[in-house]
Amino acid sequence: MDDILFNVNNTFYVVQIEEAISASKLAKESTVYKSEDKEAIINEVAKVIAKDESYKTLSTKHWLENCKLKYHDSVVYDYFKTNYPELFED
DSSP: OOEEEEEEETTEEEEEOOOOHHHHHHHHTTOOOOOHHHHHHHHHHHHHHHSOOOOOHHHHHHHHHHHOOOSSHHHHHHHHHHHHHGGGGO
């Protein structure tokens, strides 16, 4: 799929969308996915929707958790520790 570039407050983000889920792909009569894969996808989407957070917040947390940040400045470390405490949970 395509990459998406967007700008928020002079911070640029590049996002690569690997796959977009749609109701038609998950319909019973669809052959895009196996039945067990459909169930797993539906369960994962339900978990995301059930969280009381925006997609933007969830996306930010996902990418921060997966980018293996290294903190070379205590101010930056404190910012992430305050705003994203789940990054520091083991």
